[in-house]
Amino acid sequence: MTLNYHDVVTADLSSFTDVSEAWKKMGERFGELKTNYEKHVQGVLGNGNWQGQAFGAQQHNASATSFEYGAAKTEALAIASLLTDAKTELTRLQKAVTDLVEDAEKKDYKVDGSGNATYAGYDNLSEQERYALHHDPDYPRLIADAREKAQGWTDEIAKAVKAVDAADQSVKRALTRATSDVSMDGIGIGGFNTEAEGDLSKAGKPDPEPGKKTGGWVSKTESEASGPGVGTSVTGPDTGAGKLGEAEAHADxxxxxxxxxxxxxxxxxxxxxxxxxxxxxxxxxxxxxxxxxxxxxxxxxxxxxxxxxxxxxxxxxxxxxxxxxxxxxxxxxxxxxxxxxxxxxxxxxxxxxxxxxxxxxxxxxxxxxxxxxxxxxxxxxxxxxxxxxxxxxxxxxxxxxxxxxxxxxxxxxxxxxxxxxxxxxxxxxxxxxxxxx
Incomplete structure (x- = not known):
C-alpha cells in the first residue's frame, strides 16, 4: 500500500523502540537456548555411551536443531537492528514533511488533510480591504503568483511524502528478506535465516530491474501464469498450407x-x-x-x-x-x-x-x-x-x-x-x- 500525506503525518513511530528491544531480547534468548541445548542434550547423549544407527540419526537431527537455534538468534538480532534503523530513517523523513508544512504555514499557506497547499493571506482581510484588493490593477497577478507558490508547496510536500513511502517500502523488503530462509544449510529452505542482514541500507535495496546491468552482469527474466480454463479449437483443411486438419481440447x-x-x-x-x-x-x-x-x-x-x-x-x-x-x-x-x-x-x-x-x-x-x-x-x-x-x-x-x-x-x-x-x-x-x- 502506498502511503499518503495523512498516513505520514499521523503515523506513531514510538513503538518501534519497544519492538526492536523485544526482538533483541528474543535473539539473545535463542543464543542461550543454543548453548543449553548443546550442553545438556547433544553433550550428554554424545558422551560415548550410546552408539549405533539410532544414535547417528539423533545426533544428525540434534545438530540441525542446534544450528536453527543459532540461525534464530541471527535472524532476531537482524530484525532488531532493522527496526532501529527504520525508526531513525522514518522519523527523519516524517519530520521533513511536518517541517515543510510549518514553513508553508509561516508564510500564510494552509495545508489540508491531503497535503494540498492554498494561500490564506487574504482570509483575514476586512470587507473594505477585500474590496480594495479586488479593484487593485495587480490583483490578477497577485492571485496567480499565490497559486503558483501554493502549487510549489504542494509539490514539495508530495515529494517529501514519496520519500517516506520509499523508505517504508525499503523496510518492508528488508524485513521480508530477513525472515526468508532460501539456503540449504541447517534443515534446508524454510528454517531460520542464518544470513539475515541487519543493515537497512543493504537489506532494503530494490530488486534489480529485468535487463538492468549490475557490474558486468546483465539479467533478463520473463514469467506468466494462467488458469483455470477450458477450451477447444478445430482448424482445416487448408489446402494452400497443406494442412489436412487440426483439433485440440483442454481443461486446465x-x-x-x-x-x-x-x-x-x-x-x-x-x-x-x-x-x-x-x-x-x-x-x-x-x-x-x-x-x-x-x-x-x-x-x-x-x-x-x-x-x-x-x-x-x-x-x-x-x-x-x-x-x-x-x-x-x-x-x-x-x-x-x-x-x-x-x-x-x-x-x-x-x-x-x-x-x-x-x-x-x-x-x-x-x-x-x-x-x-x-x-x-x-x-x-x-x-x-x-x-x-x-x-x-x-x-x-x-x-x-x-x-x-x-x-x-x-x-x-x-x-x-x-x-x-x-x-x-x-x-x-x-x-x-x-x-x-
Whole structure:
C-alpha cells in the first residue's frame, strides 16, 4: 500500500523502540537456548555411551536443531537492528514533511488533510480591504503568483511524502528478506535465516530491474501464469498450407512458466521452469512440399520441468529435469526437408527424468534417463532441425511392467555456431600471423 500525506503525518513511530528491544531480547534468548541445548542434550547423549544407527540419526537431527537455534538468534538480532534503523530513517523523513508544512504555514499557506497547499493571506482581510484588493490593477497577478507558490508547496510536500513511502517500502523488503530462509544449510529452505542482514541500507535495496546491468552482469527474466480454463479449437483443411486438419481440447487447472538469462561478456547462464495441471488432447496431420507429418496425443494429470544451461564462449553444458504424474498416450510420425521423427508412447502412473550434456563449438552430445512407477512403453527416433537451424538427433526406448524406465541419447549440431567458431579461430590465427610481420 502506498502511503499518503495523512498516513505520514499521523503515523506513531514510538513503538518501534519497544519492538526492536523485544526482538533483541528474543535473539539473545535463542543464543542461550543454543548453548543449553548443546550442553545438556547433544553433550550428554554424545558422551560415548550410546552408539549405533539410532544414535547417528539423533545426533544428525540434534545438530540441525542446534544450528536453527543459532540461525534464530541471527535472524532476531537482524530484525532488531532493522527496526532501529527504520525508526531513525522514518522519523527523519516524517519530520521533513511536518517541517515543510510549518514553513508553508509561516508564510500564510494552509495545508489540508491531503497535503494540498492554498494561500490564506487574504482570509483575514476586512470587507473594505477585500474590496480594495479586488479593484487593485495587480490583483490578477497577485492571485496567480499565490497559486503558483501554493502549487510549489504542494509539490514539495508530495515529494517529501514519496520519500517516506520509499523508505517504508525499503523496510518492508528488508524485513521480508530477513525472515526468508532460501539456503540449504541447517534443515534446508524454510528454517531460520542464518544470513539475515541487519543493515537497512543493504537489506532494503530494490530488486534489480529485468535487463538492468549490475557490474558486468546483465539479467533478463520473463514469467506468466494462467488458469483455470477450458477450451477447444478445430482448424482445416487448408489446402494452400497443406494442412489436412487440426483439433485440440483442454481443461486446465493451471499452468505457469518462468525463464531468465544472466550474461557477462562470453559467460552466460540460462534457466527456465514450467508446470501444468489438467487434461488435454490433440490431433493434427498435414502434407506440404517440405514433407508430411501426423500426430495425436492425450494427457491427464500434472507435469513440471526445469532446465539450465551455462556457456563460456564456444563451450557449454546443460541439464534438464522433468516429473509427470497421470496418464498419457501419443503417436507421431513425420518426414521432410527438416528431418524425420517416429515415436509412440503410453503411460499411467508417475515418472521423473533427467538429461545432461555438453557441446563444444556447435557439436553437442547428451544422455537422458527416466524412472517410471507404473505400466508404460515408449520408443522414439528423431532427426530434425529447429527454428534456429540447429539439428537434433536422438533415440529413446523404455518399458515398465511394474517399475522401470527409459534411456536415450541425443546429439545436436549447430551449423551457425560451427561457422562462428571457425571464423573466430581464423581471425585469431590471422592476427597472430600479422603480428609477426
Amino acid at each position: 487447472l493451471g499452468r505457469a512458466s518462468a525463464e531468465g538469462t544472466l550474461t557477462n561478456g562470453p559467460f552466460s547462464l540460462a534457466g527456465g521452469a514450467e508446470a501444468y495441471a489438467g487434461a488435454k488432447g490433440s490431433a493434427a496431420a498435414g502434407i506440404t512440399n517440405e514433407g508430411a507429418q501426423a500426430e495425436a496425443g492425450a494427457f491427464a494429470g500434472g507435469e513440471a520441468s526445469a532446465k539450465g544451461r551455462a556457456d563460456l564462449g564456444p563451450v557449454g553444458v546443460y541439464g534438464r529435469a522433468e516429473a509427470t504424474a497421470g496418464a498419457e498416450a501419443g503417436v507421431n510420425a513425420g518426414a521432410g526437408l527438416d528431418g524425420v521423427q517416429l515415436g509412440a508412447e503410453a503411460f499411467a502412473g508417475a515418472k521423473g527424468g533427467v538429461s545432461a550434456g555438453a557441446d563444444i563449438a556447435g557439436i553437442g552430445a547428451g544422455v537422458t534417463a527416466e524412472g517410471w512407477a507404473g505400466p508404460g512403453a515408449e520408443a522414439s527416433l528423431n532427426a530434425n532441425k529447429d527454428a534456429n537451424g540447429t539439428w537434433h538427433l536422438g533415440a529413446k526406448v523404455g518399458v515398465s511392467p511394474i517399475l522401470g524406465g527409459s534411456v536415450g541419447f541425443e546429439f545436436t549440431v549447430d551449423p551457425g555456431k560451427i561457422v562462428d567458431t571457425a571464423g573466430d579461430a581464423a581471425g585469431a590465427v590471422g592476427d597472430a600471423i600479422g603480428s609477426l610481420f
